[in-house]
Amino acid sequence: MAKAQTPGRRQRSENKQAAILDAAELLFVRDGYELTSVDAIAAEAKVSKRTVYDHFGDKRTLFEGVLTRVADALTTTVHTAIDEELTAGRDLREGLTAFAMRVVTTAFPSSDYVAFQRLTSQGRAAPVLPRAVHDQPEDLLEKRFTELAAGGEIQAPDAARATKHFTALTVLLALEELRTEPARAATEIPGIIADGVDAFLRAYRR
Known part of the structure; x- marks a missing residue:
């Protein structure tokens, strides 16, 4: 033994x-x-x-371990942002704006995100991240949107779709700005996120 x-x-x-x-x-x-x-x-x-x-x-298992560790670090960043910004009783527009800004200014510039992007774009030979791990940040936001819907803060029969809409209108547009116009991103991103949050609330809060 x-x-x-x-x-x-x-x-x-x-x-x-x-x-x-x-x-x-x-x-x-x-x-x-x-x-x-x-x-x-x-x-x-x-x-x-x-x-x-x-x-x-073996090398494959080691790569998967590296990829999972980086993904877990990003998930923790998103989880913390949800817990600290999308709090009960906070004005929803303010909370959503603060959450999106925090993800954009904390997660995207981090070495973990840079590593994640590089590790997940290495072609067919490299192992891929299991979908369940890859989707964890989005799943966490979906859970909070489900709670917001249950409390009457938003009208979202499909919280998963609402999550995708919010992400597309805010975080992904900000990421596109960072990629294509990095020199002006710092001044443009607050407006992008504010407009995205407004569009989301027009659709999901009546």
Whole structure:
């Protein structure tokens, strides 16, 4: 029977796993999935190749671990924004505007988002994020919209569709501005989000 790990050994194991994930993320983002080898990851993490295999099995599983970790970080950012901006009793227009601005100014400029975009656009060879994980941020907002509908704040028989409409009118338009006109994005985005929130409320609050 295998012996239970002591706290010290467990911590060392966790530290090695984190170092491997950090190294793998750096190399997968910089060089891509196909050009990154387990040898290179091990060297970057300053561990043996065997240690990488012991923790993750193979390169594909390691890539999935990196992708999931980055996605989880973005989900946490969105979750925090929902909990702190879309609060009970707050003016809905104010809350929706603050939420969208927070996502745009916190999530999009983050290294996690940059890594996520790079990791999810590497072609057919690279593993893809499971849909359930990919959709977590949107699912969290859908849940809050369901609560808002139940409380009479919005009229949304289909909270999933309402979520997509809100995201398209605010966050995605802001992201497009960031991509196409980065120099003027800072001045344009508040207006884009304000207009999007107004359009959403005209459709969903009667």
